[in-house]
Amino acid sequence: MKAVYIEAHGGTEVLTYGDRPDPVCQPHQVKVQVRAASLNRLDLYTRAGGRGLRRNFPPPLILGGDCAGEVAEAGSQVRTLKAGDRVVINPRLTCGQCPQCLAGRDDLCPRTQFMGSAIDGSYAEFVAVPAANAHVIDPQVSFEEAAALPTTxxxxxxxxxxxxxxxxxxxxxxxxxxxxxxxxxxxxxxxxxxxxxxxxxxxxxxxxxxxxxxxxxxxxxxxxxxxxxxxxxxxxxxxxxxxxxxxxxxxxxxxxxxxxxxxxxxxxxxxxxxxxxxxxxxxxxxxxxxxAFMGNKEDMRQIVAMLNRGVIKPVVDKVFPLSQAAAAHQAMEEHQFFGKLVLKP
Ligand SMILES: [Zn+2]
CATH class of the missing domain: 3.40.50.720 (NAD(P)-binding Rossmann-like Domain)
Structure with missing residues (x-):
């Protein structure tokens, strides 16, 4: 699949548009065809390797957290989603087993992993995530709007x-x-x-x-x-x-x-x-x-309900082709936007 990844920290020149292997869908996961991915400051910090985000390469890392798309495949244990469902992805993965997760305070999970930072992210044609991280969006909500939702x-x-x-x-x-x-x-x-x-x-x-x-x-x-x-x-x-x-x-x-x-x-x-x-x-x-650092799974459920009801509407400033991720990063660094910058695979 096509993706934007980094093999070293640095400026926008380290963003590489090229081929990476498709993610494998585990039994509790859904594989989602990404239709839109939105930029966050975290993507820029991860690219630059500042703020405690320095990591070892290889392997390469696909950047990006927030995204929305269509379920291409649902794992054998998934009960809530099926192929073809339109979904928005919560990019924050939690363990589901620690006292905080069991108490519904998964925003405090010590084993949190962020897509596009700890693990491969959404600047790609496909992602595979736990079904609990994918929420169905209504037909009138665009993929671009939905992708702009979670981290803001x-x-x-x-x-x-x-x-x-x-x-x-x-x-x-x-x-x-x-x-x-x-x-x-x-x-x-x-x-x-x-x-x-x-x-x-x-x-x-x-x-x-x-x-x-x-x-x-x-x-x-x-x-x-x-x-x-x-x-x-x-x-x-x-x-x-x-x-x-x-x-x-x-x-x-x-x-x-x-x-x-x-x-x-x-x-x-x-x-x-x-x-x-x-x-x-x-x-x-x-x-x-x-x-406050992101939110918990119940927050996400409530937010998506408000999105589907049309009460909130994420502001999308500009949509770039995925291949032009560097231009989108440049725009964010230069504060040339109002709302969210979105990439389209
Ligand atoms: Zn946990």
Missing amino acids: FLPVWNMLVRRAQLKPWETVLVLSASAGVGTAAIQVAKRVLGARVIATTSTPEKAARAAALGADAVINYTQEDITEKAKALTGGAGVDVVVDHVGADFFAKAFAALRPGGRYATCGATTGLRAELQLGLLFTRQIEIIG
């Missing part, structure tokens, strides 16, 4: 729905509205939970798109102070919840925008991993900090 909506669901429990009468501050997580957070906060949404972004064009997605107010952080503007928009009170996926550059400003008793939720740090936390403010203002 899982941490957002984990943060806003399950952990911070954002309420309809509350206000959430969503940092960097143009990234996949930002577009997902606006939709979940507004369309699923009915809360008020303040988003931040860097250009008038991106601000207009954030507003169209459901943001009630947008702060242009290149011209306005995030703390002051968020306070002004909440009558001086501060926001109830922050959704952060960008880290170091914005942590201090966003943290200061919280009301006493607010919740600070973070699921990423694209601008840098280290920030300074003023402990006095943490305890006197009784702030809760929530760290």
Whole structure:
């Protein structure tokens, strides 16, 4: 099959489009013909070998996590899926045997494996995954939209729905509205939970798109102070919840925008991993900090239900042929997008 793989860490030049063996479908797995695969920051970090993702070659590694496609073959023990089913794949594989998995908290499984990082991924014509990781999508949902779902909506669901429990009468501050997580957070906060949404972004064009997605107010952080503007928009009170996926550059400003008793939720740090936390403010203002990394299998089931019902709609910015994965990586590195970048085998 055709696939995009790496045989060394490096820049976009290490992305090779070529032939790799088809994956073998185990009894508990489905083999899926990939119709769309979406990019995540993790793909870029894995390619570069930074952030603890350095690995030994050979064997080559097929990159990519999120994807959607059609079931080509179902293993002998699979009861829930059949050939021809249209599915979206949760790229996070868990052991199903540890105390956390047995308790339904498989997001805490110590034996987690990510497609495209620990094992071969979705920049390919076929993948084989446990049936528990494949969810049926309705006919009106496109493969591109479905492929853009898991890694953006899982941490957002984990943060806003399950952990911070954002309420309809509350206000959430969503940092960097143009990234996949930002577009997902606006939709979940507004369309699923009915809360008020303040988003931040860097250009008038991106601000207009954030507003169209459901943001009630947008702060242009290149011209306005995030703390002051968020306070002004909440009558001086501060926001109830922050959704952060960008880290170091914005942590201090966003943290200061919280009301006493607010919740600070973070699921990423694209601008840098280290920030300074003023402990006095943490305890006197009784702030809760929530760290989120993807979500669990029940989160995924709920998200796919909302996708099939049309309540949420992942934002696809651009679709590239699989053979042009390097151009897609380049676009992500240069922040030239609003929403998700998708590859089509
Ligand atoms: Zn486990």
